[in-house]
Amino acid sequence: MEPGNANKAMSQLRRGVLEYCVLALLRGGPRYGVELLRELGHVDVMVTSEGTIYPLLSRLRRESLVTTSWQESTSGPPRRYYELTSTGQQALDDFTAEWPRFHDAVLHFLSKNEAPRS
Numbered sequence: 001m002e003p004g005n006a007n008k009a010m011s012q013l014r015r016g017v018l019e020y021c022v023l024a025l026l027r028g029g030p031r032y033g034v035e036l037l038r039e040l041g042h043v044d045v046m047v048t049s050e051g052t053i054y055p056l057l058s059r060l061r062r063e064s065l066v067t068t069s070w071q072e073s074t075s076g077p078p079r080r081y082y083e084l085t086s087t088g089q090q091a092l093d094d095f096t097a098e099w100p101r102f103h104d105a106v107l108h109f110l111s112k113n114e115a116p117r118s
C-alpha cells in the first residue's frame with residue numbers, strides 16, 4: 001500500500017464487515033434502509049450511503065440472510081423492512097465467533113516491533 005492510502009484501507013475494511021454490522025442491527029428486529037443508514041452513521045468509520053446499503057440489502061435478501069416486508073408509514077409511502085432470518089442469524093453467530101481471532105491476529109502483527117531496516 002502506498003503512503004497516504006489509509007482511506008482506501010478503511011474503505012476495504014468497512015466493505016468487509018458492513019454486512020455483519022447490518023445483520024447485527026437487525027438482531028433487534030426489523031428495520032428499513034434509511035433507519036439502518038442512520039444507525040451506521042452513529043459510528044464514524046461505518047458511515048455509508050444509500051448507493052452502498054441498498055445493493056447490500058438486496059444481496060442479503062438473495063442469499064436468504066434477511067427477508068423483507070412492506071409496511072405502511074405514517075410519514076410517507078410504505079417502507080420495505082428487513083428482518084434477520086435464521087440463516088442470517090447463523091451467519092452472524094459464525095462471524096461473531098471468528099471476529100475475536102481475526103482481531104487478535106491483526107493486533108499481533110500491528111503491535112510487533114518493526115524489524116530493523118538494512
